[in-house]
Amino acid sequence: MAIIALVILVAGVVWIVSRNEAEQARMKLATDALWVEQTLRLQMSVDEDMLARMALEAASGTNPDILDSRARLHIASNPEILSIIWYDNAGQRQRALPGERAPGDDALVKRLANSRTRGARPVYGSTSEEGQATMGLALPDEAGFVTATVSLQLLLQRHVPWWIAEQYGVRIRDMDGKSYAERQLLDTNPDSPSHRISFDPPLHGTELMITAYEDQKGLRAALLFGAIGALAIFAILALAVLYGSSKRRRAAEAQLRSETAFRSAMEESLTVGIRARDHDGRILYVNSAFCDLVGWNSSDLIGHLPPMPYWHPQKTEETRARHEHLARSGTKAQSFETHFLHRDGREIDVQVYEAPLIDSAGIHRGWMGSVIDLTEQKRAARLTREQDETMARTGRLVTLGEMASTLAHELNQPLAAIASYAAGMSNLLNAGNPDPALLCEATGKLGHQADRAGQIIRHIQDLVKKREPRFVETRLDEVINETVSFLSADARAHRVVIQTDLHPVPAQQADRILLEQVLINLIRNGMEAMAEKRHGDAVLIRLYPEGNHSMIEVEDQGCGISDDMAGRLFEAFASTKAQGMGMGLKICRSIIELHRGQLAHRSAADGGTIFLITLPRAEGKSEGKAWAA
Numbered sequence: 001m002a003i004i005a006l007v008i009l010v011a012g013v014v015w016i017v018s019r020n021e022a023e024q025a026r027m028k029l030a031t032d033a034l035w036v037e038q039t040l041r042l043q044m045s046v047d048e049d050m051l052a053r054m055a056l057e058a059a060s061g062t063n064p065d066i067l068d069s070r071a072r073l074h075i076a077s078n079p080e081i082l083s084i085i086w087y088d089n090a091g092q093r094q095r096a097l098p099g100e101r102a103p104g105d106d107a108l109v110k111r112l113a114n115s116r117t118r119g120a121r122p123v124y125g126s127t128s129e130e131g132q133a134t135m136g137l138a139l140p141d142e143a144g145f146v147t148a149t150v151s152l153q154l155l156l157q158r159h160v161p162w163w164i165a166e167q168y169g170v171r172i173r174d175m176d177g178k179s180y181a182e183r184q185l186l187d188t189n190p191d192s193p194s195h196r197i198s199f200d201p202p203l204h205g206t207e208l209m210i211t212a213y214e215d216q217k218g219l220r221a222a223l224l225f226g227a228i229g230a231l232a233i234f235a236i237l238a239l240a241v242l243y244g245s246s247k248r249r250r251a252a253e254a255q256l257r258s259e260t261a262f263r264s265a266m267e268e269s270l271t272v273g274i275r276a277r278d279h280d281g282r283i284l285y286v287n288s289a290f291c292d293l294v295g296w297n298s299s300d301l302i303g304h305l306p307p308m309p310y311w312h313p314q315k316t317e318e319t320r321a322r323h324e325h326l327a328r329s330g331t332k333a334q335s336f337e338t339h340f341l342h343r344d345g346r347e348i349d350v351q352v353y354e355a356p357l358i359d360s361a362g363i364h365r366g367w368m369g370s371v372i373d374l375t376e377q378k379r380a381a382r383l384t385r386e387q388d389e390t391m392a393r394t395g396r397l398v399t400l401g402e403m404a405s406t407l408a409h410e411l412n413q414p415l416a417a418i419a420s421y422a423a424g425m426s427n428l429l430n431a432g433n434p435d436p437a438l439l440c441e442a443t444g445k446l447g448h449q450a451d452r453a454g455q456i457i458r459h460i461q462d463l464v465k466k467r468e469p470r471f472v473e474t475r476l477d478e479v480i481n482e483t484v485s486f487l488s489a490d491a492r493a494h495r496v497v498i499q500t501d502l503h504p505v506p507a508q509q510a511d512r513i514l515l516e517q518v519l520i521n522l523i524r525n526g527m528e529a530m531a532e533k534r535h536g537d538a539v540l541i542r543l544y545p546e547g548n549h550s551m552i553e554v555e556d557q558g559c560g561i562s563d564d565m566a567g568r569l570f571e572a573f574a575s576t577k578a579q580g581m582g583m584g585l586k587i588c589r590s591i592i593e594l595h596r597g598q599l600a601h602r603s604a605a606d607g608g609t610i611f612l613i614t615l616p617r618a619e620g621k622s623e624g625k626a627w628a629a
Helices: 002-059 064-077 106-115 152-159 216-269 288-294 313-328 375-402 404-431 436-464 476-486 488-493 512-529 584-594 621-628
Strands: 081-087 093-097 132-138 145-151 168-174 179-183 194-198 206-212 273-278 283-286 334-341 347-358 364-373 472-474 497-502 508-510 538-546 549-555 598-603 609-616
Touching: 002 064, 002 081, 002 132, 002 145, 002 152, 002 168, 002 194, 002 206, 002 216, 064 081, 064 093, 106 132, 106 145, 145 152, 152 168, 152 179, 273 288, 288 334, 288 347, 288 364, 313 334, 347 375, 364 375, 404 436, 472 476, 472 512, 476 488, 476 497, 476 508, 476 512, 476 538, 476 549, 488 497, 488 512, 508 512, 512 538, 512 549, 512 584, 512 609, 584 598
Parallel strands: 497 538
Antiparallel strands: 081 093, 081 145, 132 145, 168 179, 168 206, 194 206, 273 283, 273 364, 334 347, 347 364, 472 508, 538 549, 549 609, 598 609
16 A cells, blocks of 8 residues: 555656646747747848849849859858859840759749839749749849749758757648658657747748657656556565565474474484584584483583593593594595493493584585494493303313213223333333333334323313414314314214315414314214215315305215205204204304304205305404404
8 A cells, every 4th residue: 555655646746747847848849949940031031131132233233253153152151052043134044053954933033024023132932842942033223033042951951950850850841731841860740749830931831840759758757657657566566475475484484493393303312322513623513312322411512622521531632633534534424433431430332423514505514423322232242252152162062072982982092002002111121121222112102192192182172161262374274184183083983084175275364273163063064964864975175265265165975954944054043953952053153254254055966065164365464363353
């Protein structure tokens, strides 16, 4: 309503101003028309004076050549004069300027001759269709006549100034509207303002008409009204758009509040701690999970600069160095493990994922860290590792228990030999004068058997005792040969031959005792699988390189593994033996995975089963030790 009232008020003011301007324009048009009329009449009076002066000089006996010279000078100075012609008393041309073909008006000469009147001012004839008007004057003493023809078109062209022609169209026409001459730059509109002035005299039946090219003031007023209306419509549309935009903005703000609340609820419901910080290390945001993790309130942490209250005192320099390295790495995300200190003094194992914090303009503002509490996970891992070690040790004990009779037999052989050699030496000594060479040989054999018994006992001790894994550079062919030697007695008891096919492979970072445990389990499983049904008498062990891996195959010639058991062979308590615990293969797989390898099985081509151990070769000792730790 305010806009409409303003439009009406401005329109009224514009109408009043336009009306005043229209009145002023009409007055200006009349004034300019009078000025043009006076200018044209003044020029024609100058031409009339020239003609009258010529007549007087001719009557006074001036030489005709002089008169012609003066006439030519006037024509040159006033190009609207087309001709000056001298006639005799009978109305015949005597001479014409600028030439014999110069236009004239014979009807005017006849009229002058018939009237026999002498006047001081020229008389005008009729205006021709070409826009030419001829003035004539009788010479004194019936000496003849002189006429001058004027081009009305040239008259307008020369004596109507450019600033008049740019505003108006100027025409000389008769009373019926027929135009004799005009000067206008544009077409005039019949409805445009105009002003008429009679041009009789000097020209009979003519008028001077000046017409504005268009109603400039009316057009200006129309433009003003149009502009005002357009501005009003634009203002109304702008208000409508503003109202719609405001409505959408309020809806967007409500949606933003809802989404912000929802996002805050999601962030607060996360079990992962979230922490945002800028490039100076100043904390910008923490969620409730992070506060619960470190025991500090968000008000205590937000805006805090390093060092942080939850940093471990022994990890302060390490944490600073890590932050500096993160700042130098650009926008590359990183992950690391560290220790935090709870407010109550507890140590917390955490995994931190640092990702670049990019704002809406694409500028890197800092870092967003996701902090995961690994304390319980690491404690569970330690318990699991201890359980696995206990289970592995138990498995070795079970294996040794199953091999007890064989090991007793294996130990009885060196012990019986020792007793026999000792008795023989005693007999030699009692007989008197013993042979020293024979005693030396018996003593050496006795020592060899004692060393053999000691090796068997030490090997059993290594397998039985509890110990941490030790990764050292190990030759796999030596491990296989030692295991085969250890199981030779057991193989004879099962009527099985252990064959080896060993190709050279690089030394491996491994725990020798754990690998022996795996091989003992796999070889004894193969021998036991051949107890009921077999298609051969050999357990074949192969060692060969393949790419960056060392491959160990243990193939038996037993009855194979059924399909229903093949899918869960490595699960706990899954066993093909009637009295088996079902833990041996699970322990073997855990040991191989501890070495970053894989344990798999497949059926042999002619029956039986092949267990395949794949061990990746480490680059060096430090890598294996670091990985094992």
